[in-house]
Amino acid sequence: EVRDVTWRYSCHHKDVLSRRRECRESWLIQTVNKMNQGRQAGLSQDRRAELERRLLTELVEFLSPRTPGEKEMGGRTTGSVAWRLARGELGTQQDKEKPEPYVFRLGEQEKKGRLFHLVYCTANDKYTRLYNNVEMKPGWQNWAHSVQDVFRKEEHDWNMCYLARTEGATTGSISWKFDMSGSGLCVQRIKVVTRSQTFENGLVSWRLCADDKCVLLTGGAEGTETTDLEGVTSFTLTADLQGGQGDHAWQQAQLFRQGLDKTVEFPLDIQVHLKPA
DSSP states (O other): OOOOOGGGGOSOHHHHHHHOOSSOHHHHHHHHHHHHHHHTTTSOHHHHHHHHHHHHHHHHHHTSOOOOOTTGGGOOOOSOHHHHHHTTTTOOHHHHSOOOOOEEEOOHHHHHHTEEEEEEETTTTEEEETTSTTEEEESTTTTOSEEESEEEEEETTTTEEEEEEOTTOSEEEEEEEEEOTTTTEEEEEEEEEEOEEEOTTEEEEEEEEETTEEEEEOOSTTOEEEOTTTTOSEEEEEEEEEEOOGGGGGGGEEEEEEETTOTTOOSEEEEEEEEEO
């Protein structure tokens, strides 16, 4: 049996139709019907009637695009690794490369304004330093200090993207390091927005650490503002991913989940207010 299953994996049928321009829809339907007629020619009448009933039931369901449930928003969990790799659903070659550990140091504008402000957008996979000549850097790994078993995943079926731990890994982590030493400035207060989402019993934990002092973060959209690291000249922001159930546990703890079209939203937002050391 040959079927066009596009509508089962889309919530926006009109948008899909606007992008399907390789052939006429009427031609596609006629071609699929002819293929099925040839394949089903040797089947019994009862079997053909059963297939027809199944098709009609499915077509009725497709008349009203459905809204995915929370568990479905966790992303695809079926299909072989090779098949999903070919579709780009298990990360890119860039995800598998390991750049040198990056350390943020203050630029002249940041020193003058006594403010370091960094944001990251998963949708376009780009960092922006807002008080350093609006400096931009593509690639989530390129400004990270350390990465362990984490990759960026795109779900084109659900139009979503996020960072998750590598498939099969029981834990994953990523950190960013900030060093103000030599600038004559130190931390006054830090405000951090670190959006994360979990499914089943997946777990994401966030912390800010300087030497032997750490501050645990909520990981919510409202963010955390703290003066607990006041006076330090160096600190690290770290996210740990763990937990989840079954073969797809790796997918049940996600960082920076957002729609692929949300290119002006920033699920990571770090503001470091500074003062004279």
